[in-house]
Amino acid sequence: MEPHNKDKKRIGILKELDTFKERDFSFSSGHILGSMCTQLHPIAKEAYLKFLGTNLGDPEMFPGTKEIESKLIKFISDLLHAPKTSVGQIVSGGTEGNITAMWIAKQLTGKKEIILADSAHFSFKKIASIMDMKLTKVPLTSDYNMDVSKIKDKINNNTAAILGIAGSTELGTIDPIPELSDICYDENLFLHVDAAFGGYVIPFLRELNYQVPDFDFKLKGVSTISLDAHKMGYSAIPLGALIIQDEKWLDEISVESPCISSKRQAGIFGTRSGGPVAAAYAVARYLGKDGYKRLVENCMNITKHTEEKIIDIGLHFITKPTMNVLGVKLKKLPEVVNKLSEYGWKVNKIDHLSCIRIVIMPQITKKIIDEFIPVLRKTCEEVGEL
Numbered sequence: 001m002e003p004h005n006k007d008k009k010r011i012g013i014l015k016e017l018d019t020f021k022e023r024d025f026s027f028s029s030g031h032i033l034g035s036m037c038t039q040l041h042p043i044a045k046e047a048y049l050k051f052l053g054t055n056l057g058d059p060e061m062f063p064g065t066k067e068i069e070s071k072l073i074k075f076i077s078d079l080l081h082a083p084k085t086s087v088g089q090i091v092s093g094g095t096e097g098n099i100t101a102m103w104i105a106k107q108l109t110g111k112k113e114i115i116l117a118d119s120a121h122f123s124f125k126k127i128a129s130i131m132d133m134k135l136t137k138v139p140l141t142s143d144y145n146m147d148v149s150k151i152k153d154k155i156n157n158n159t160a161a162i163l164g165i166a167g168s169t170e171l172g173t174i175d176p177i178p179e180l181s182d183i184c185y186d187e188n189l190f191l192h193v194d195a196a197f198g199g200y201v202i203p204f205l206r207e208l209n210y211q212v213p214d215f216d217f218k219l220k221g222v223s224t225i226s227l228d229a230h231k232m233g234y235s236a237i238p239l240g241a242l243i244i245q246d247e248k249w250l251d252e253i254s255v256e257s258p259c260i261s262s263k264r265q266a267g268i269f270g271t272r273s274g275g276p277v278a279a280a281y282a283v284a285r286y287l288g289k290d291g292y293k294r295l296v297e298n299c300m301n302i303t304k305h306t307e308e309k310i311i312d313i314g315l316h317f318i319t320k321p322t323m324n325v326l327g328v329k330l331k332k333l334p335e336v337v338n339k340l341s342e343y344g345w346k347v348n349k350i351d352h353l354s355c356i357r358i359v360i361m362p363q364i365t366k367k368i369i370d371e372f373i374p375v376l377r378k379t380c381e382e383v384g385e386l
């Protein structure tokens with residue numbers, strides 16, 4: 001039987017979409033080695049599709065989806081030892097988490113300066129522009145962490161917040177958050193911890209006996225923490241959370257919302273799908289804390305394996321990996337990155353550190369690394385890196 005006209009049209013459109021998709025690299029191939037995003041856990045996809053058409057911007061219309069959101073926030077809050085007074089705000093990712101945190105800090109303090117290290121994510125440049133805030137830089141130590149000894153000189157009457165990074169974008173390093181917390185507690189300053197990458201990693205590293213500092217609400221000076229489920233939470237884009245120490249602070253970022261069923265709406269976004277929320281919740285339910293711990297353990301074992309193999313090639317690291325992020329120093333950076341891409345491998349290029357970033361996400365297996373290493377060696381030989 002001939003397909004109906006409408007079917008023909010649908011099939012034609014889907015075929016056209018496939019031609020676009022074919023040009024993309026895929027997480028499932030294992031050849032994306034530089035991204036902090038991940039192939040989703042299978043249950044994330046099913047949950048996402050079920051809730052794709054829901055709108056959490058109008059939660060009273062979708063009380064079931066809203067309850068999933070509350071349960072996800074509870075899971076994340078427990079992970080971060082958030083106090084009873086806390087509240088959580090679902091965001092689209094690390095950028096929105098940082099913007100929202102700085103919005104709260106600016107509202108609470110009426111001030112406009114953010115003290116942060118050079119390793120801060122570039123979303124802070126957007127924050128400076130959108131909210132007319134000033135970025136006051138603190139130098140890094142030789143380990144690429146914020147040099148806490150230099151902070152006191154930077155604090156002044158205009159300081160709105162200090163930023164601590166728990167898993168930096170470029171190298172996965174962790175700032176000395178306990179020291180930052182002490183300073184902020186003593187000086188009554190707002191401390192935001194950007195744990196976009198590390199939020200789903202550090203709690204389990206500690207349980208696995210890795211030497212990493214405290215970074216969460218166990219520290220009394222921490223005001224807000226952001227983390228992303230679409231990174232090491234093994235879930236779908238876009239999903240992050242901002243956990244806020246005191247629920248009253250939510251008033252600072254809420255407005256009256258006359259044309260929807262709830263009286264006030266907090267945060268930046270209005271309409272937003274329940275799909276990614278359901279996906280992140282489903283993964284959290286499926287894996288539980290034990291499942292995430294095993295995932296982190298596996299990523300760290302493969303990171304160690306990758307580190308050893310890269311040393312065998314004769315290459316060096318910018319700094320010893322703290323978590324599942326490796327920064328490999330290269331003299332012929334663009335040449336290596338372009339050649340690897342020609343060979344079908346995607347790593348991230350960090351010009352100012354003259355290194356490539358490799359991130360061992362959950363879909364990266366030892367077998368994938370063992371396929372990649374000979375290609376990296378061949379590439380380095382061909383471009384004269386070795």
Ligand SMILES: Cc1ncc(COP(=O)(O)O)c(C=O)c1O
Nearest residue numbers: 036093094095121167168169196
């Ligand atoms: C530490 C950190 N913060 C914020 C972000 C921004 O996250 P997103 O791209 O999800 O907005 C990233 C992204 O890699 C990050 O590594």
